[in-house]
Amino acid sequence: MKLPNFFIIGAPKSGTTALYDTLKQHPQIYMSPVKEPFYFAFEGKPPFFPGAAGAFFHRAAVWRPHEYVQLFAGAANERVIGEASATYLASPLAARRIRQNLPSSRIVAILRQPAERAYSAYSFLRQVGFEPTRTFQEALAQEEPRSRAGWISILNYKANSRYYDQLAIYYDLFPPDQIKVYLYEEWKDMPQAMLRDMFWFLGVDEDFMPEIQRSNITRLPKNRRLHHLATHPGRIEQRIPFLPAPARRIISSILRRLDRRFNLAPPPPLTAEMRTRLTSDFREDILKLQDLIERDLSHWLRAN
Numbered sequence: 001m002k003l004p005n006f007f008i009i010g011a012p013k014s015g016t017t018a019l020y021d022t023l024k025q026h027p028q029i030y031m032s033p034v035k036e037p038f039y040f041a042f043e044g045k046p047p048f049f050p051g052a053a054g055a056f057f058h059r060a061a062v063w064r065p066h067e068y069v070q071l072f073a074g075a076a077n078e079r080v081i082g083e084a085s086a087t088y089l090a091s092p093l094a095a096r097r098i099r100q101n102l103p104s105s106r107i108v109a110i111l112r113q114p115a116e117r118a119y120s121a122y123s124f125l126r127q128v129g130f131e132p133t134r135t136f137q138e139a140l141a142q143e144e145p146r147s148r149a150g151w152i153s154i155l156n157y158k159a160n161s162r163y164y165d166q167l168a169i170y171y172d173l174f175p176p177d178q179i180k181v182y183l184y185e186e187w188k189d190m191p192q193a194m195l196r197d198m199f200w201f202l203g204v205d206e207d208f209m210p211e212i213q214r215s216n217i218t219r220l221p222k223n224r225r226l227h228h229l230a231t232h233p234g235r236i237e238q239r240i241p242f243l244p245a246p247a248r249r250i251i252s253s254i255l256r257r258l259d260r261r262f263n264l265a266p267p268p269p270l271t272a273e274m275r276t277r278l279t280s281d282f283r284e285d286i287l288k289l290q291d292l293i294e295r296d297l298s299h300w301l302r303a304n
Contacts, residue, residue, distance in 0.1 A: 002072045004032070006082035006106045006202060007098060009170070010089030011163065012154060013120040014112040015187040018213045020084040022195065025210035029202070030075040032083040037062035037071060040094040040101075041087050049152040053130035057152055080106075080202050089166050090153055099173040106202055107170055112184035113300045114161035114286065115278035116270060122157050123267040124218045131155065136274065158281065164288040171292060181293045221263050226255065 006029075008016050017035060024031045038047075042063040049057060062068050075081050088094040089109060098105055112120070122139050125131035133139040136157075143156045153160065170179055180201045186194045191212045199206040279286075283301060290297040 001069060002075045002081055003069065003102060004072065004081050004083050004105060005102065006080050006108070007088060008082065008084035008086070008108050010086040010109055011111055011117055012086040012160065013117055013124055014110040014184045016084050016086045016110060019110065019187065021213035022210050023082070026199070026204060026208055028078055028204040029080045029082065030072070030078040032071045033074070034062065034071055036085045036087070037068060037083055038085050038087055039063065039068045040097040041085065041091045043097055047152070050149060051130070051132070051151055053125065053152050053155060056130065079204055087154065090160050092169050095169045095173055105178065107174060107179045108182070108198065109167065110182045110184055110187055111163055114163070114282040115275045118157035118161045118278065119270040120218065121154070121160065125155065127218055127221070158278070161282060162285045164285045164292060167289070167292060181295070183295065218267060221259070222265060223263055226259055226263050
């Protein structure tokens, strides 16, 4: 029975999907075919949360032990077997379960400037229809009511950007030489150097250089109705059931192309005022974090 010895734990919207897609190319690394199984956050119990995001996790989470094991059945002689569930960083339960079940695992986190990460997460969840508010400010105001109502934590944008307490749990549970923390700007600006260092950390061939992937880029729809139809082909069947199946597939394909070419656009940038205000809120956490990971994070505290 093969199980992971390597985890990418987050943070969400810090490049974890692109890193996962890139690492899959290494011949000595086997990554789960499901990028985010979320298993150790929900082991043995299906997740139930209000809202569209909760419904997604209920459908997508791999919580049965035998199904999780099956994800790694395709591993052969790879030195490293891994998965990438960005929700693990904010889950003390996941940290404890990984330590209990797979204590020798290597742990990798990528951290992004907290205000930027929070806004990127909000924009992405708006894109996929999990975030119901129309403005970032309104979503921030909803964090405490959502927590009290039992909403899933990915919608808590400020809380998920406070990295110190989240990472401190992993440092308490694992030896420091099993944990590696990178910064999003390293992945964005110096991916080859970061990968070479990560390959050394994982004990695989450092000279292999995969094609750098840029995945999971956020685009917001101008027309949400068109986007919904383009990304939910079942809706086409409901609206025009009288057409033959090949015709419905052609229409779905046309809608997807229209959506990608004309309807999706990058979200507006985070305003300087909001970035400054949020960064001020994160200041104490950033200062504690840089001591924990022994990295200079003073550039995160600058106004832009």
